[in-house]
Amino acid sequence: MIGADASVIVITDCGSTTTKAILIEEVDGVFRQTSRGEAPTTVETPVEDVTRGVIAALRDLSALSGRRIIGDNGEIIRPASGNTGVDLYLSTSSAGGGLQMMVAGVVGSISARSAERAALGAGAIVADVVACDDERSAQRRIDRLKGLRPDMVLLAGGTDGGAQVGVVEMAEMLSAADPKPRFGKGFRLPVIFAGNREVADEVQRIVGGKSDLFVVDNLRPTVDEERIGPAREKIHDLFLDHVMQQAPGFARLVEWTDSPVMPTPSAVGSMLRSLADSEDIAVLCVDIGGATTDIFSVVEGVFNRTVSANLGVSYSAAFVLKESGEENLERWLPFEMDPGRLRDEVMNKTIRPTTIPDSEEGLLVEQALAREALRISLEQHRAFATGLKGTMDKSSGISGFSAGSGQESLVRMASLGLIIGSGGVLSHAPRPAQTAAMLIDAFAPEGITRIAKDSIFMLPHLGVLAGVNGDAARSVLARDCVVDLCTCVAPSGTGKPGSECLEFTLEMDGSVVESGRLALGDVLVVPLAQGREATLTVDPKRGFDVGAGKGRRWSGPVRGGPCGLVFDCRGRPIAWPESRTERVAAMRRWLKAFGAIDVTDAEGTK
Amino acid sequence: MIRAFSPCLTVSSRMLVRRLRPVPEGAEILVSVGDVVEATDPVARVELPGPSQILSAASSLGIPRKSLSEAMVVVEGDQVVAGQVIARASALFGLLKSTVQAPFDGRIQSVSDVSGQVMLSAAPRPIEVSAYLDGEVRSVKGGVGVEVEAEASLVQGIFGVGSEAIARLVRIGDDPEGKIVITEGRATSEVMERLRETGAVGLIAGSVGGADLVSLAGRELNLADTGDEDIGFTLVVTEGFGDLSMAARTAGVLDGLVGGRVSISGATQVRAGVVRPEIVGRAHGSSGVEDREEDGIAEGTTVRIIRGEAFGRIGRVTRIPEEPASIGSGGRSLVYVVRLDDDHEITVPRPNVEK
Numbered sequence: 019m020i021g022a023d024a025s026v027i028v029i030t031d032c033g034s035t036t037t038k039a040i041l042i043e044e045v046d047g048v049f050r051q052t053s054r055g056e057a058p059t060t061v062e063t064p065v066e067d068v069t070r071g072v073i074a075a076l077r078d079l080s081a082l083s084g085r086r087i088i089g090d091n092g093e094i095i096r097p098a099s100g101n102t103g104v105d106l107y108l109s110t111s112s113a114g115g116g117l118q119m120m121v122a123g124v125v126g127s128i129s130a131r132s133a134e135r136a137a138l139g140a141g142a143i144v145a146d147v148v149a150c151d152d153e154r155s156a157q158r159r160i161d162r163l164k165g166l167r168p169d170m171v172l173l174a175g176g177t178d179g180g181a182q183v184g185v186v187e188m189a190e191m192l193s194a195a196d197p198k199p200r201f202g203k204g205f206r207l208p209v210i211f212a213g214n215r216e217v218a219d220e221v222q223r224i225v226g227g228k229s230d231l232f233v234v235d236n237l238r239p240t241v242d243e244e245r246i247g248p249a250r251e252k253i254h255d256l257f258l259d260h261v262m263q264q265a266p267g268f269a270r271l272v273e274w275t276d277s278p279v280m281p282t283p284s285a286v287g288s289m290l291r292s293l294a295d296s297e298d299i300a301v302l303c304v305d306i307g308g309a310t311t312d313i314f315s316v317v318e319g320v321f322n323r324t325v326s327a328n329l330g331v332s333y334s335a336a337f338v339l340k341e342s343g344e345e346n347l348e349r350w351l352p353f354e355m356d357p358g359r360l361r362d363e364v365m366n367k368t369i370r371p372t373t374i375p376d377s378e379e380g381l382l383v384e385q386a387l388a389r390e391a392l393r394i395s396l397e398q399h400r401a402f403a404t405g406l407k408g409t410m411d412k413s414s415g416i417s418g419f420s421a422g423s424g425q426e427s428l429v430r431m432a433s434l435g436l437i438i439g440s441g442g443v444l445s446h447a448p449r450p451a452q453t454a455a456m457l458i459d460a461f462a463p464e465g466i467t468r469i470a471k472d473s474i475f476m477l478p479h480l481g482v483l484a485g486v487n488g489d490a491a492r493s494v495l496a497r498d499c500v501v502d503l504c505t506c507v508a509p510s511g512t513g514k515p516g517s518e519c520l521e522f523t524l525e526m527d528g529s530v531v532e533s534g535r536l537a538l539g540d541v542l543v544v545p546l547a548q549g550r551e552a553t554l555t556v557d558p559k560r561g562f563d564v565g566a567g568k569g570r571r572w573s574g575p576v577r578g579g580p581c582g583l584v585f586d587c588r589g590r591p592i593a594w595p596e597s598r599t600e601r602v603a604a605m606r607r608w609l610k611a612f613g614a615i616d617v618t619d620a621e622g623t624k
Numbered sequence: 625m626i627r628a629f630s631p632c633l634t635v636s637s638r639m640l641v642r643r644l645r646p647v648p649e650g651a652e653i654l655v656s657v658g659d660v661v662e663a664t665d666p667v668a669r670v671e672l673p674g675p676s677q678i679l680s681a682a683s684s685l686g687i688p689r690k691s692l693s694e695a696m697v698v699v700e701g702d703q704v705v706a707g708q709v710i711a712r713a714s715a716l717f718g719l720l721k722s723t724v725q726a727p728f729d730g731r732i733q734s735v736s737d738v739s740g741q742v743m744l745s746a747a748p749r750p751i752e753v754s755a756y757l758d759g760e761v762r763s764v765k766g767g768v769g770v771e772v773e774a775e776a777s778l779v780q781g782i783f784g785v786g787s788e789a790i791a792r793l794v795r796i797g798d799d800p801e802g803k804i805v806i807t808e809g810r811a812t813s814e815v816m817e818r819l820r821e822t823g824a825v826g827l828i829a830g831s832v833g834g835a836d837l838v839s840l841a842g843r844e845l846n847l848a849d850t851g852d853e854d855i856g857f858t859l860v861v862t863e864g865f866g867d868l869s870m871a872a873r874t875a876g877v878l879d880g881l882v883g884g885r886v887s888i889s890g891a892t893q894v895r896a897g898v899v900r901p902e903i904v905g906r907a908h909g910s911s912g913v914e915d916r917e918e919d920g921i922a923e924g925t926t927v928r929i930i931r932g933e934a935f936g937r938i939g940r941v942t943r944i945p946e947e948p949a950s951i952g953s954g955g956r957s958l959v960y961v962v963r964l965d966d967d968h969e970i971t972v973p974r975p976n977v978e979k
Contacts, residue, residue, distance in 0.1 A: 156678050183689065186739040187678075193734065194676035194743050220738050309848075333848045333894055336834075340844040361834040362865040366931075368847045369783040369864060371894055372975045373931040374957060380932065381953035448954035 022487055024105035026098035028079065028087060029479040030072050031282055032059055032113040032271075037068075039075040040479050041083050041104075042494055049490040051498040054474060055079030060267075061113040067267035068113050069274070094274060106486070109275050110478040111268070112282035117142040117257050118200060120168040122192065123149050124175030124184030129213065132237045133174040135402075136212070136246035138323045140253040141281025142169075143310075145327075148191070150175075150184045156191060163195035169261040171197070171207065171229070172249060173221070176214030178239045185213045189224040196228055205264055206230045208256045212237040212249040232256070257281060277486050283312060285481030287323055290316050292484050293495060299435030302461070304395065305475060306388060306441035308332035308371055311395040315403060315429050322403035322428065326395040331387050331443045332371035339364045342390035349594060350386035350459065352606035352615060353379065378615070381448070385456055388443040392460035400427035431590075432464040432510060432565065438500055440472040450580040451543075451613035454503045458612075464510040464590050465565035466554075468577060469503045502548060504581035509562035510590040515539045518559045519587040524576075525553045534585075539593060539604070541611035542585040546578030554583070581613065632979035633780040633900060637877045637909035641776045642762065645753050648672075649767040659761045663790050663887050666752035667761070667770040674730060674746025681724045682740025685713040689740030696742070702732045710742065756788065756887050757904060775907045779862070779877055781828070784890030784901025785841070785850050786858035789826045793878075793886045793905065800824035804858075804886055806878055808870040811859075816840050820856035826888050828860045828878065828903060830870035837865075851891030851899075858890040860901040868936055871928060881905035921979060927962060931976040939964040 025044035030037055037060075041053040055078030060071035073088060080087045086102045089095045095103035119142040123130025126149035137144050145166050148159050171192065175185040192209070199207040209229040211221050218233045225231055235248040258278055262268040272279055280288075286303065294301045294316035303314045309330040314323045328337040339347055344357045347364075363383055367373070375381040404427055439445075439457045447453045454469050463469075476499045484491035509520055516537050523533040524544060531552065532544045546552055555573040556564045566572040576583055588608070595601050609615045645667055647653070652669040655661060681696075682689045695711045704710055704726040711724040726744060733743040755761075759774025789804060796807040800819050804826030807815065811829035813836035819827055820840070838844055841855045862874050870878075886905035893899040921927060921941055929937045932952070943961035949971060951957050957973040964970060 157675070160676055160678075183739050186736055187741060190678060190734060190736060190739060190741055190743055194678060194745070217738065220736070224734060224736070328846075336844070336847045358833060358835050359866070365834040365847060365865040369892070369894055370930055371848075374951075374955075374973050374975050375953045376932045376973050376976060377952040378954060381955070446955065448956075 024487065024490075026085075026104045027106045027108070027483065027487075027490065028076065028094070028104045029107070029483060030075055030109045031285075031475075031478045032061070032068055032072065032109060032111040033282065034112060035059055037071040037075040037113070038474065038479075039072075039079040040474075040476060041079055041085065042483070042490060044490075048497070049493040051476065051494050053079055053083035053085075055082055059113045061265065067270075068111070068265070069267045069270045071113075072109070072271060072274075106276050107274060108277050108479075108482045108486070109271060110280045110282045110285040110482050111262075111271070112141075113265075117253070117261065117281050118145055118167075118169050119143070119172060119253070120145050120163065120166055120197065121147050121172045122174070122188045123147075124151075124181060124188065124213075125149060126151050128241070129174040129176070129238050132244050132246060133172045133212065133249070135244075135322070136237055136249040137172055137253065138325065139246065139284075139287065139321065140250045140257070141284030141287070142253065143325050143327065148188070150187060156187075159191055160195045163192065163197050166197045167200040168197060168207070169200055170253065170256055171209045172253065173209060173211050173225075174213045174237050174249075176217065176236075176238075177241055178215055178236050180214055182214060182217045182220075185217050186220055186224065189221045193224050193228060199264075205260075208232060208260055210234060210249060210252050210256070212252075230260075254278075254281075254284070277482065280478075280482045280485075282478045283314070283323060283325070285478040286312075286314055287321050287481070288484055289477045289481035289491065289495065290314050291321055292488065292492065293436075293500075295319075296492060297435070300429075300433045301436045301438065302429065302434050303438040303472075303477065304392060304440065304444075304457075306330065306391060306395075306439075306443055308442070309334050311391050311441075313395050313399040315399065317403070317428050317430075317433060320403075320428055322399065324395070324399040324402050326391070326398050329391040329395050331384055331391060332367055334368070334391070335364045335371075335387055336368040338387050338391045338394070341394050347386055347390050349601050350389045350605060351382055352602060352609050353382075354598070354602055355379075355383075382615070384443060385447070385452060388456050389460040392456065396461055400429045403428045431462060432563075434463055434467050436468045436470060436500075437461060437463060438470050438472055438477075440475040440477070444471055445473050445475070449614060450503055454506075454579075454581040454584065455609060455612040455614045457503075458506050458508070458584065458586055459592075462508070462590055462592060463506050464508050465563070466572065466574070466576065467506045467508070469506050469579075469581075469584075470500045471503055472499055473501055502577055502579035504543075504579045504584045505546075505576040506584045506586055507554070507556060507564060507576075508586040508588075508590065509556075509558045509564050511558075511562040511568065512589045512591070512593060513538045513561055515593055515595075519562055519589075520556055520558045520564070520585070522554060522556045522585065524583065525555075526550070536585055536587045538587055538589055540585070540587045541608045542587075543582050543611060543613060544585070545582040546576070547582075548579050550578040551575050552578070552583075584612070633782065635779050635871075635874050635877055637777045637880060638775060638907040639778055640773060641757060641759075641778050641904055642771055642773045643756055643904075644769040644771050645756060646769040647753055647767070651753075651766070653764055653766065653770060655755075655761045655764065655770060657761055657764055661755040661757075661759065661761060661772060663754065663756055663758050663885065665755045667755050667772070668753040670751050670753060671748035672751060674748050676733065676743055676745045677727060679724060679727075679742045679744060680740065681711045681735075681742045684724050685711060685722050686715070687713045690737045692737050692740050692742070693735060696735055698732050700732050700735055703730070704732060704744070705729050710744075754788075754790070756790070758885075758906070774904075777877055777881055777903075777905045777907055777909075779874055779903045781860040781862045781901040781903070782864055783847065783850075784858065784860045784888075784892045785837070785845060785853050785855055786890035787851055788887065788889045789858040790885065790887045791825045793828075793881050793884060795882060804828065804888060806882065808875050810867045810869075812836065813839055816859075824857050826858040826860070828862070828888065830861070830875075831863045831866055831868035832859070832861055833867075834865045847892070848894045849892070851889070851893075853890075858888055860888055860890060860903060863936065864930075871936065871938075877909075878903065880908040921960065921977070925979060927960065927977040927979055929962070929972055929976060930978050932972075934964065934970060934972070937964050939970075942969065
């Protein structure tokens with residue numbers, strides 16, 4: 019296999035704004051990430067050539083690592099020899115907006131949902147989902163689609179031998195709207211048809227004159243079967259062969275890499291599946307940016323990804339406020355703030371997105387925004403990741419659900435073993451405790467959950483590496499990528515504030531190092547250093563559950579981190595005091611307990 | 625000398641302004657290179673594709689979908705006029721007759737015996753593209769646009785709402801009908817409501833309250849991407865949300881435009897390919913074309929603080945430390961040391977200033 023014996027590996031991730039390069043080297047038989055470099059992405063005007071940003075990032079990497087990577091001819095030196103060159107070069111990309119798709123199906127909760135899952139799983143940003151039964155009129159759907167400029171369209175609907183009318187109606191709507199592709203003047207929009215194969219010819223007749231139609235296996239061949247693999251693979255192929263060839267400079271980038279360039283989210287999914295599989299745990303990973311928040315989960319072997327396109331902490335700050343409401347945002351502040359002023363602060367962040375907070379108050383407002391963006395994104399992810407009747411994707415084993423309403427989410431918070439946070443507001447928080455507090459507050463994990471961060475969002479790089487050298491990817495993942503922040507112990511259940519919640523003892527090397535009794539509403543942090551492991555025994559009170567059942571003892575190993583072991587006894591859902599004044603006081607107490615803020619006087623005022 | 629880069633908004637009383645007036649393929653260009661144009665002159669005429677409508681014809685006729693082709697009295701590609709019968713069916717030995725008529729002038733795009741639907745496309749709609757500037761046509765590229773250049777005053781705002789407007793600039797308190805109104809402070813909810821009622825076509829303000837804007841628009845706006853909204857007039861805000869006064873330099877340049885005709889655009893895009901709202905008017909002040917300051921900020925550069933307690937304050941950069949420094953949030957950032965106009969020196973994160 020290409021790259022299986024490589025010992026010096028360079029990987030780039032061409033993001034929307036920054037191209038990040040990492041160097042991975044085999045040191046004493048172990049693969050480690052040894053250096054990183056970055057440069058602005060150059061896919062837009064005036065440069066319009068993604069490889070210029072790649073070269074700049076590799077030069078930055080050279081300067082920091084001392085390894086000569088770019089030769090005098092401007093190309094990557096291969097193979098590695100001494101402190102020159104590399105054995106393997108790989109890349110992922112979400113530059114230029116990544117892969118943007120529109121999906122259509124007949125029934126929103128069946129074929130359209132499957133099509134959306136196929137697109138998201140392939141790493142796409144789904145600009146819109148249309149279905150015969152969505153609330154919009156046919157004309158409004160057409161008007162909406164006219165304004166979109168997707169890279170490709172995925173059209174589904176009808177089981178094989180089943181419904182035909184809705185599928186043809188969707189094709190007619192697509193033809194009427196005639197959306198133009200994002201890149202390439204004169205380039206015909208690729209349309210993948212993954213619906214009832216009996217109407218493939220009719221679909222071809224309707225949309226074939228305006229688009230390039232590709233027919234693949236039906237992603238819902240029967241009502242209770244989902245088969246998204248062929249559609250997903252076609253999306254990947256078209257992304258590489260059509261879309262990337264149209265994007266500025268990508269054709270050259272594809273020539274440089276030793277393995278196909280992967281869409282960034284697809285690479286993340288690949289790595290998370292590997293991590294969940296190797297540790298036999300359920301994993302949730304979030305990447306929160308200025309404009310969007312991506313959530314990935316692998317639960318019981320099922321991978322799901324959602325992109326909350328308007329939830330982020332700068333460009334989308336005002337949208338977060340709109341979605342959350344002022345009261346939900348304000349509750350995360352440990353001080354009172356006039357609602358009008360809070361709104362103005364958020365809207366100013368939206369129109370000046372690159373400014374940064376220069377006061378603790380400003381920082382806490384942004385972290386409150388992050389909590390709401392994360393919370394709503396998780397709600398959307400959980401609503402999307404529904405696993406109901408146990409139907410499995412027979413082609414890939416990656417997803418499975420069947421249609422219906424009111425289904426339970428696959429992503430149960432109590433089942434998660436690890437939550438990984440990434441993105442500027444989490445990675446660059448002044449204190450690790452602030453990162454941990456944001457993740458715990460927003461996601462409200464239940465039971466025993468490790469909380470970690472991927473400080474430089476290296477998962478995409480490792481995901482593409484996993485495809486050619488799984489051992490190297492896993493080695494770097496464990497040693498350099500996922501950094502533990504704390505283990506969170508959060509009993510699920512509710513009760514009267516101040517009532518008994520749990521008792522615990524923590525043992526190391528056979529000795530009890532800490533023990534205590536906590537009430538509902540308490541947050542306690544017990545120091546437990548990074549890399550240390552201890553044995554925790556928890557006795558939850560009646561009505562509370564930490565993983566072994568209500569009121570039942572849980573005992574097992576826990577890992578430390580800079581934020582130690584966090585006991586979050588605020589209840590699930592978090593029991594908020596009724597009055598605004600009490601909420602502010604509670605939030606101040608909790609943030610202080612996390613170590614996320616300093617409180618210097620008896621009133622708790624800074 | 626260390627030089628750093630920070631974004632800035634253009635404020636100039638006299639500079640060369642070029643604007644590309646985009647036109648699609650097939651547009652009729654009405655000007656030539658070298659033509660002198662006024663802002664309101666049309667430079668191109670465009671036929672935008674008409675909307676398409678899907679008609680559930682088989683259902684309307686009460687016939688099986690697969691029989692639709694037989695019922696059609698026109699075929700794909702035919703031009704039809706509003707009210708024209710395009711499909712006809714009868715039942716009960718001709719006693720019950722039903723028809724489907726074209727709802728508007730257009731062309732039959734498709735007829736499907738599977739869906740039982742007819743797709744009708746309306747005739748193209750002609751629109752004209754204005755010159756936007758009082759200037760000279762510098763280039764004409766079919767399918768791309770017409771480039772107009774003018775020596776003009778240009779002020780970029782930080783945020784806007786609504787499309788382009790061209791009208792006389794008047795101060796608040798003057799008759800606003802058909803005019804663009806300027807107020808240097810915060811435009812209150814009452815002021816904005818009154819301007820809308822009295823027919824102002826534009827408002828330039830130092831600031832607005834976020835809640836007031838939502839109230840005026842009747843909904844939350846997508847602040848990151850504006851330009852198509854209709855709130856009754858085009859709004860250009862120079863400073864931001866809250867109670868902020870227009871920067872003195874901005875107010876000075878705009879003061880020179882009062883009484884004359886200006887072109888404004890509310891279009892704002894804060895993501896990649898940044899677009900800011902703008903006000904363009906006749907050049908005034910010093911003669912000749914004002915040079916833009918060299919990009920970047922160095923020691924001695926005058927800057928404006930755009931976040932935090934010192935928002936809106938003007939100062940001069942006295943030092944640009946190479947290493948990140950601690951800032952008030954508890955984090956670390958690359959910073960400028962700035963001496964404010966009252967001689968007080970403060971440390972400001974680099975992203976929080978503009979020239």
